[in-house]
Amino acid sequence: MTRSSMEPPTEMSRPRPAIISLILLGIAAGYLSGLFGVGGGIIVVPMLLMLGLDQRLAAGTSVAAILPTSIVGATGYAISGNIDWLAGLMLAIGIVAGAQLGTYLLARLPKDVLFWMFVAFLVVVMVNLWLSVPQRDAEIAIDLWTGAALVLTGLITGILSGLLGVGGGIIVVPVLMFFFGASDLIAKGTSLLMMVPGSISATIGNTRRRNVDLRAAVVVGLAACVASPLGLLTATVISPFWSNVTFSVLLAGVAAQLVVKHVRSRRRR
Template sequence: MILPLLATGLVGGLLSGMFGVGGGIVMVPMLMWWARMDQRRASATSLVAIVPSAVVGAVGYGINGQIDYFAAALIAVGAVVGAPIGAWLLRTLPLGWLRWMFIAGLLIIAVRLILVAPERGGSLELDVLPIIGLVVLGFVMGIASGMFGIGGGVIAVPVLIALFGMGDLVAKGTSLLAMIPTALSGTVANVRAGMVDVRQGLIVGIAAACASLGGVALAFLVPPQVAGVLFGILLLAVVAQLSVRAVRAQRAARASAREDAAADAPSDRG
């Protein structure tokens, strides 16, 4: 079991550092395929692993002056509230329509990133509306984190670039810092609910943290235009992955409903 966990962490950590995401977008399916976890357990394990990975990545961006600390704090406020709600939704709701809404949003963001190159030196001007917007962004990010086992960076980074005018490196560093309390909040809720093996999550997380600094170095080397296209392609891969999982979940639900209906139907024998 340890080898699949380590491999999952290395891949997730590299993407985390390079794109400012938690890495859960690849760690969840890898844990399902390689470690044979179901989706709920994989999501909860991924959330544990995101914490050390995000800490190391944020340090890398912070040393290079690429974090907006006030914006990160505002996002974190909303995210800490949203993450337990997302974890509760993960435990209680059929996720069909919520998953399709998330997929549609990611698709729109991916297309924009591919077509419109992000700036490297953009800055955020804080006013009343941007402050409220950052808290709302954090809330949505937290819900997605708790529900899907992701850090929320796939939402935060492109939104910070497109709607708040941040440069791509600052957006990535700010996203990583903001997702630390997000992942911690969701993880606490999952641990209390008995949904996660913390030891396994930490094995993935240590490997992810080791790879995260390499990802940060790549982020500074790759031009913003290329980074935007690569991030957009990554999001398209995520959309495809989530779509396949959504279709499979719907088929399983329909099959279960047919079995229940057949079991409840009166017998013609007798």
């Protein structure tokens, strides 16, 4: 193997997605971020792969693009009073630690078992979304045990994120609604707040490893920031029931995407 084949790709040799494609991707990701309280990575990563970026670069670029989107989205929810700051802090503590543990465990645990457990979790959440509708004025009652459970939730979310590369919002939002009694709006706002420190930490690490396309991240992130308030406005207008319906459809799409990707990777072995 030659030396040039071992060296990481330079900025000039990497694919350069068209600006208009990145803008459209950012708009879609930003709208989903504001509407569902997710970072938008579930759409950014696969689309960046389709635009020619490799897996690591797509993931690193997505995390960087999610940072400004999460800040704008969390600010919007905060202005409308739909963030539980203490719960967000506890989740953030857990997810930062969990992401590091997930990275450590990535090469040490049977990924097939963890993968299908996560898919089963998504199915259970989708069923709950159809059976239980949150109250719009519901809040999280935090005591010692609830606080510990929030940190544990963040920890598990970080581990799953590190192992499976899935953003924490699709885990945290339904968990906050159905296990901690939060309203759909508070769950979404708190989820976005939780993502900010995690995105900062991950982006610093990915930048050091040259796993970020800064041009793509800036374009996608700025476009997402423009669209995020529209998603937030939609979230406040539609009823909790229809929010559950649309979120369950999103989760079904994520689950299907993960299963297809997993099956294809198994066939290539």
